Amino acid sequence: MKIGVSTGCLYPELTENCVRELLAEGFDLFEIFFNTFSELEPDYLRRLDFMLNEKNAGVCSIHPFTSSYESYLLFSGYERRFEDGVRLYEMYFSTAKQLGADFVVLHGVHDSFAAISEKEYCRRFGVLAERAKAYGVTLLQENVNMHLSNQPGFIRTMLEIIPDSANFVLDTKQALRGGYSPEEFAALMGTKLRHIHISDCTEDGKCTLPGKGCFDYAAFFRTLETIDYRGDIIIEVYGNSYSERSELTQAKEFLNKFVY
Numbered sequence: 001m002k003i004g005v006s007t008g009c010l011y012p013e014l015t016e017n018c019v020r021e022l023l024a025e026g027f028d029l030f031e032i033f034f035n036t037f038s039e040l041e042p043d044y045l046r047r048l049d050f051m052l053n054e055k056n057a058g059v060c061s062i063h064p065f066t067s068s069y070e071s072y073l074l075f076s077g078y079e080r081r082f083e084d085g086v087r088l089y090e091m092y093f094s095t096a097k098q099l100g101a102d103f104v105v106l107h108g109v110h111d112s113f114a115a116i117s118e119k120e121y122c123r124r125f126g127v128l129a130e131r132a133k134a135y136g137v138t139l140l141q142e143n144v145n146m147h148l149s150n151q152p153g154f155i156r157t158m159l160e161i162i163p164d165s166a167n168f169v170l171d172t173k174q175a176l177r178g179g180y181s182p183e184e185f186a187a188l189m190g191t192k193l194r195h196i197h198i199s200d201c202t203e204d205g206k207c208t209l210p211g212k213g214c215f216d217y218a219a220f221f222r223t224l225e226t227i228d229y230r231g232d233i234i235i236e237v238y239g240n241s242y243s244e245r246s247e248l249t250q251a252k253e254f255l256n257k258f259v260y
Contacts, residue, residue, distance in 0.1 A: 001229070003255045004029030004060060005248060006197070006236040014134055015039055019051055025249045028057040031197075031234045032099065035065045040091050044111060049070045060232050061103040061140070061169070061195055062096050064089070066255050070106065071113035074128070075084040075121055086131055093135040103140050103195050105169055118154065122161040129165035138162070139194055140169040143185055145177040152180065159192065166254050169195040172215065173207050173235070183223040190227050197236040198255065208241050211254035233259075 005027045007018035014037055020183055022030065030052070034040060052059065064071065066088070073085035092104050106128070109121060116124075125141065131138040141158060148154045158166040168189045172182040174197075186193055200213030210217070235251050242248065 001259050002029050003252045003259065004031065004232055004234045005252070006033055006063070006234050008033035008063065009235065009237055009239065010245075010249075010250060011035070011239055016048055016051065016233045019048065021245060022248070023051070023055045023057060024244055027252070028055060029204045029232060029234075029246075030057065030059050031061040031063055031105075031236065032059055032101070033063040033065070034092075034095070040095050042098070045095060049099055053189055055154070058125075059096075059099040059101040061234065062092060062099065063105045064092050064102050067105075067107040071106055071115075073123060075109045075113070075116055077115040089128060090131060090135070091205040092136050093139075095133045096132075096137040097135045101137065103138050103169065105195075106140055107140050107144045107147060107149070111148070111150075112148050113229055114148075117150070118157050119144050119161060121148065122166075123157055125158070126165040127163045128165075128233075129259050138194060139165075140167050142169045142171055142197070143174050143178070144171065145174045148176070150178040150180075152184060155185070155188050167192050167194050169193075169197060171197040172220070173197075173199045173201065173237075176205075176215075181247075184222055186223045186227060186229070193227065193229060193231070193246060195231050196224075196229075198232045198233050199235070199237045199241070206241075207237055209237055209247055209251040210235060211245075213253055217255070217258050221260065225260055 010018040129139040175182045200215045201214045
């Protein structure tokens with residue numbers, strides 16, 4: 001288990017600048033949040049990969065900038081759009097392979113866009129997962145507030161219908177926003193929990209860096225031990241969740257006290 005950081009923490013800085021600045025802060029494990037199509041081009045990725053390799057740093061996951069379009073691209077009632085969407089997402093799978101990342105994160109369907117059944121959602125997720133597998137990467141369903149994946153029942157459905165393809169990333173802030181405990185999601189996902197996005201929250205519900213709020217990390221890590229979680233943990237907050245870049249390093253040091 002290792003503590004890393006998402007480049008999304010520095011948004012809207014250019015992605016390569018995010019990597020450069022976070023490397024300077026001492027981070028050597030990243031989730032790369034790509035923000036536009038040109039950042040998926042081979043020349044750009046080679047430059048990014050060179051920057052990371054110079055510092056012996058690695059990428060564990062990538063996050064598509066098209067997450068907010070997934071309801072329309074991948075899970076609408078228009079089958080041909082799904083087929084084209086799969087080809088689009090192959091760019092992300094290829095990108096992950098080029099950077100040596102194990103995972104690609106998927107948000108899925110927004111609550112307001114229920115165009116297909118849960119069974120059909122699982123079928124399409126399975127198709128995407130198989131395509132990702134062909135590139136040597138794993139597609140992860142993230143629990144996201146105001147999405148189907150916000151509901152523990154939907155996670156159970158995925159585990160029941162596509163047990164081989166269903167793998168997950170747990171986002172603690174999204175669970176809390178949805179009214180659920182991260183421990184509940186972790187226990188439910190069990191051995192299919194492959195990746196974690198972590199943050200903290202204040203008493204009034206504001207997202208903040210680990211160690212700056214009231215989240216019970218001891219209880220959370222006990223749950224992770226119970227399910228024998230061995231993946232990495234990525235700090236993922238918003239740019240307005242902190243004041244100084246050095247606070248990100250402090251958050252990493254805080255979390256390392258709980259790593260087993």
